[in-house]
Amino acid sequence: MSPRGVLPDMTSATRAALLLAVVAQACTYDEHLPQVDVKGTVIVPRAAATRMILDERTGVEAEVVDARFIGPVYLGAYSDIRYDIEAYPHPATGPIIGGELGNTYPYGGGTVGVFDFACYTSTLCKVVTGRYADYSSLLSFFSDTLGQPIVDEQGAEVQSPDYFRTSCYDLFEYTEDNELLFLAGEDGLDFKENADGDFEAEFTMWRVNYHAGMKVWGWMDAPDSEFDFTTCDPTNGQQFNQYSASFTTGSSHIDLLNFPSNYIDLGDFVVSEPFELTYEDADAFRDAAPTFTLVYDFQVGVEEEEE
Amino acid sequence: MSRLLLAVGLVSAFVACDRDNTQYFPQPVAEYPGVVDLGQFTPLTLADWLDPSVRVEKSIYDGLGENENPGQWGGATFTFQGTGGRVCVLVDPESVFWVQSVDARSPTDGYLCEDDNYDDGDLDLEVGLSAYYNGTPGVSIGNFEQVYEDSLGNEVVFEANECLMNGQRGQAGAHAGRATPEFCEIDTSLHPGRDYTVLLRLWSVPADDYVVHYAATVVELGIDDSCEDLTSAVASNPECALENEGTGEGFGTVEALFCAGELDDLCTEVE
Numbered sequence: 001m002s003p004r005g006v007l008p009d010m011t012s013a014t015r016a017a018l019l020l021a022v023v024a025q026a027c028t029y030d031e032h033l034p035q036v037d038v039k040g041t042v043i044v045p046r047a048a049a050t051r052m053i054l055d056e057r058t059g060v061e062a063e064v065v066d067a068r069f070i071g072p073v074y075l076g077a078y079s080d081i082r083y084d085i086e087a088y089p090h091p092a093t094g095p096i097i098g099g100e101l102g103n104t105y106p107y108g109g110g111t112v113g114v115f116d117f118a119c120y121t122s123t124l125c126k127v128v129t130g131r132y133a134d135y136s137s138l139l140s141f142f143s144d145t146l147g148q149p150i151v152d153e154q155g156a157e158v159q160s161p162d163y164f165r166t167s168c169y170d171l172f173e174y175t176e177d178n179e180l181l182f183l184a185g186e187d188g189l190d191f192k193e194n195a196d197g198d199f200e201a202e203f204t205m206w207r208v209n210y211h212a213g214m215k216v217w218g219w220m221d222a223p224d225s226e227f228d229f230t231t232c233d234p235t236n237g238q239q240f241n242q243y244s245a246s247f248t249t250g251s252s253h254i255d256l257l258n259f260p261s262n263y264i265d266l267g268d269f270v271v272s273e274p275f276e277l278t279y280e281d282a283d284a285f286r287d288a289a290p291t292f293t294l295v296y297d298f299q300v301g302v303e304e305e306e307e
Numbered sequence: 308m309s310r311l312l313l314a315v316g317l318v319s320a321f322v323a324c325d326r327d328n329t330q331y332f333p334q335p336v337a338e339y340p341g342v343v344d345l346g347q348f349t350p351l352t353l354a355d356w357l358d359p360s361v362r363v364e365k366s367i368y369d370g371l372g373e374n375e376n377p378g379q380w381g382g383a384t385f386t387f388q389g390t391g392g393r394v395c396v397l398v399d400p401e402s403v404f405w406v407q408s409v410d411a412r413s414p415t416d417g418y419l420c421e422d423d424n425y426d427d428g429d430l431d432l433e434v435g436l437s438a439y440y441n442g443t444p445g446v447s448i449g450n451f452e453q454v455y456e457d458s459l460g461n462e463v464v465f466e467a468n469e470c471l472m473n474g475q476r477g478q479a480g481a482h483a484g485r486a487t488p489e490f491c492e493i494d495t496s497l498h499p500g501r502d503y504t505v506l507l508r509l510w511s512v513p514a515d516d517y518v519v520h521y522a523a524t525v526v527e528l529g530i531d532d533s534c535e536d537l538t539s540a541v542a543s544n545p546e547c548a549l550e551n552e553g554t555g556e557g558f559g560t561v562e563a564l565f566c567a568g569e570l571d572d573l574c575t576e577v578e
Binding site: 095212 | 435439453455457458459461463465466467469471493494496497
């Protein structure tokens with residue numbers, strides 16, 4: 001051995017191998033994080049994607065089934081879900097402070113689809129990601145299906161996908177369509193019709209604080225007759241101030257999972273049977289790598305009327 | 308010359324030693340303990356509030372000294388029962404209203420009235436259900452922080468102070484500055500008959516007598532009324548809704564001039 005230690009006596013190849021071994025060992029280090037990623041499938045009933053649309057030319061109402069009617073689908077992990085707080089299943093809540101229903105103190109959450117600004121203020125709080133393949137899909141849905149054509153800031157109807165693209169690139173200073181979140185592409189659409197005629201999509205709830213016994217629950221925000229969503233806050237989001245234009249791009253309310261009953265209203269679809277995570281701890285959950293199915297089967301306001 | 312400079316330096320040093328600024332270190336005052344509990348308070352009705360003499364008679368007028376235990380909060384507490392509706396809780400510490408000439412942001416040039424910079428104290432207002440108050444009334448000052456344990460045994464610290472005031476940028480949880488009145492609305496509809504604790508947290512005492520005198524009250528609100536409606540119904544400025552909270556010589560006269568809108572005219576040089 002040389003007086004300077006072990007390493008100088010090794011060949012460079014040996015040293016490199018030793019270094020690689022040390023680096024590789026670092027990759028196996030398990031931090032035993034208390035957070036887990038919860039994955040699975042959400043199923044929304046066909047009714048959530050169905051609307052009666054009046055054909056103004058013929059005066060006849062026709063049933064239209066279209067996944068673009070599906071609003072943002074929210075998921076949250078909670079200590080418990082109770083059936084005696086609201087007229088629909090609702091997470092357990094903390095103390096009532098100041099006349100407001102208590103905070104649910106969620107452990108984490110996620111969504112399938114979020115609000116995105118589709119370049120014109122006429123789309124504010126109306127466009128959800130993962131629903132539209134391209135510009136044409138969005139334009140035709142609002143114009144032909146909803147009867148609410150998208151208009152530009154001068155009030156003129158936007159009919160050309162190319163004009164739409166130009167407006168978006170100009171506003172956001174983008175150079176590619178894939179920078180626009182609301183354009184999913186054919187392969188990026190969230191929901192697919194399943195064999196039962198319902199619609200399902202995969203979800204991931206990132207970094208949820210794991211607690212054995214916690215329950216995953218959620219709801220889908222169904223748009224109203226004007227295709228507005230209660231979970232969107234038009235005053236939230238990115239602020240634009242350009243020449244005479246001044247507007248915010250809209251975003252979801254910041255406390256949706258903490259105070260869901262402030263936002264769930266008639267027609268929304270709620271999970272009636274949450275799934276419970278019974279693994280002992282986060283490590284056991286990771287080892288099992290389970291996936292879950294969450295069914296949004298309880299339509300608020302409809303169940304009671306039928307009874 | 309150097310001897311002269313030395314002499315001037317020595318004189319200056321001795322003069323400097325004459326200022327120890329100990330007046331800025333408040334001392335407890337025997338007649339005004341730093342932690343007091345004022346007991347149960349009956350909220351004023353709107354009719355009580357609109358009557359100037361009843362408003363004063365039924366409201367609290369008192370003073371707070373420095374806490375005799377160094378490093379511990381001082382303050383006053385009192386309770387009222389939930390009315391089943393909304394109430395306005397208001398506190399007006401002395402005295403602040405004649406600081407125009409020393410206002411760093413928009414001083415009034417040529418202000419003639421003497422400005423007493425040492426007679427302002429400050430109290431911060433907190434209100435919540437008594438069940439959530441973690442201080443010991445009359446012994447130690449606490450707050451409204453509590454721990455909620457969910458069904459899986461996880462603990463979350465929550466704030467049960469319902470007196471949330473908005474700051475200049477709209478953020479909740481702000482307090483008014485030096486000696487400025489603070490007020491907030493409390494919705495008791497979910498807890499009628501339950502005790503609510505009002506905490507007047509001692510933020511600072513005046514440097515002149517180490518006692519902050521104040522007026523405080525709780526008033527029932529109508530369905531569509533706000534605290535602003537309440538104060539504007541009886542005064543042009545919340546500072547003037549509960550008058551005479553200070554006890555200093557001439558306080559009442561100056562406050563009356565201020566509330567009548569005549570103080571600035573009186574104290575400003577006519578050009």
